[in-house]
Amino acid sequence: MIEDPFVTHRGLLFTVAYEMLGSAADAEDVLQESWLRWAAVDETQVRDPRAYLVRTVTRQALNRLRTLSRSREEYVGEWLPEPLLTSPDVAEDIELAESVSIAMLTVLETLGPTERAVFVLREVFEMPYGEIAEAVGKSAATVRQIARRARDHVAARQPRVRVSRSEQRAVVERFLGALRTGRLQELMEVMAPDVVLIADGGGHAAAALVPIHGAEVVAKLLSGADRTVAPYETTTVWLNGAPAGRVEIDGNLVAISLVVEDGRVTRIYAIANPRKLTRLDEPAVLAR
Numbered sequence: 001m002i003e004d005p006f007v008t009h010r011g012l013l014f015t016v017a018y019e020m021l022g023s024a025a026d027a028e029d030v031l032q033e034s035w036l037r038w039a040a041v042d043e044t045q046v047r048d049p050r051a052y053l054v055r056t057v058t059r060q061a062l063n064r065l066r067t068l069s070r071s072r073e074e075y076v077g078e079w080l081p082e083p084l085l086t087s088p089d090v091a092e093d094i095e096l097a098e099s100v101s102i103a104m105l106t107v108l109e110t111l112g113p114t115e116r117a118v119f120v121l122r123e124v125f126e127m128p129y130g131e132i133a134e135a136v137g138k139s140a141a142t143v144r145q146i147a148r149r150a151r152d153h154v155a156a157r158q159p160r161v162r163v164s165r166s167e168q169r170a171v172v173e174r175f176l177g178a179l180r181t182g183r184l185q186e187l188m189e190v191m192a193p194d195v196v197l198i199a200d201g202g203g204h205a206a207a208a209l210v211p212i213h214g215a216e217v218v219a220k221l222l223s224g225a226d227r228t229v230a231p232y233e234t235t236t237v238w239l240n241g242a243p244a245g246r247v248e249i250d251g252n253l254v255a256i257s258l259v260v261e262d263g264r265v266t267r268i269y270a271i272a273n274p275r276k277l278t279r280l281d282e283p284a285v286l287a288r
Helices: 010-021 024-039 049-073 088-092 094-099 102-108 113-124 129-136 140-155 165-181 184-190 215-223
Strands: 191-200 232-239 242-249 252-261 264-271
Touching (some): 010 049, 024 049, 049 113, 184 191, 191 215
Parallel strands (some): 191 264
Antiparallel strands (some): 252 264
8 A cells, every 4th residue: 555645755844844934833734734735636647746745835834924924023022933852863964954953943034935935945955946936936037046045145144163963962061061050150151252042932931032142141141040949950852953952940941952163152042932842742753
């Protein structure tokens, strides 16, 4: 019995939708809508089911992105992507791991919907321009121009230094150790002087509403004045293809993703919105 192409390619389809939306919950909704459309299709008339399904998911994700744009504009504080628990295997595909990182998804959020779709399909999944053109409803020539603009936009904003997973893990563990003990000096030593902390509480958890800059200010905020009341429990986990932190403070969960350059933390993404922390118990299946 031949497996349904939708089931065969589900990991790929989820990854496409997730990278376009930055939200696992919205990606699952897009997959449900796409499956309903696929179920109504005569499969014998589909020459390339994989390409057909990617196009379908892309169109549904574009529709979802456009409807989400207003709600994200009205979001309380900083908006960050929904983190995913991943297996260490995801990190073995360096391009995939980089494309689903919290840092990259945050950069992709600065692109328009069509630019984001084109960038994801071309740079991550290496789809031909002609297929992308069908998916986004543009000419191949226009898609080439959009791809170049999006590539330049992302390159100007993403971290320029790629570190090994072992170095990333070592710095994450140093950071979490300093966070757990609340030692101000140790926190400052593991962070770059110009470190930036971006937190997402979404109005549902305590979090800074704007980015916090500078090692001393960030360290004082993270070390906390009430540590005797609410000690930090920290665990190193794999989030979005990289070593990261799972932190519990008085029963409240925070996912922490770090950008590391030259052995120090340059950017901290702290997701505290409980609505975005429902995917941290079971590893997500990602593929390309």
